Amino acid sequence: MTNVDFHPLTMSEIRAIENEAQRLRAAAMANGIRAAFAWLVALPKKATSCPSCARPLHP
Numbered sequence: 001m002t003n004v005d006f007h008p009l010t011m012s013e014i015r016a017i018e019n020e021a022q023r024l025r026a027a028a029m030a031n032g033i034r035a036a037f038a039w040l041v042a043l044p045k046k047a048t049s050c051p052s053c054a055r056p057l058h059p
Contacts, residue, residue, distance in 0.1 A: 009017075
């Protein structure tokens, strides 16, 4: 077994970890919201490209 010494974290180290976690959460939320809006924007094009929704070729 390896012998590992753990030292207690200082308040500045804890704050740095929390700030990094907050930054990562914000980035994940931004990516999720961006993907949701991209899906919504693409939805009308996907719906109208369906063969049953296409305009008939005859008048």
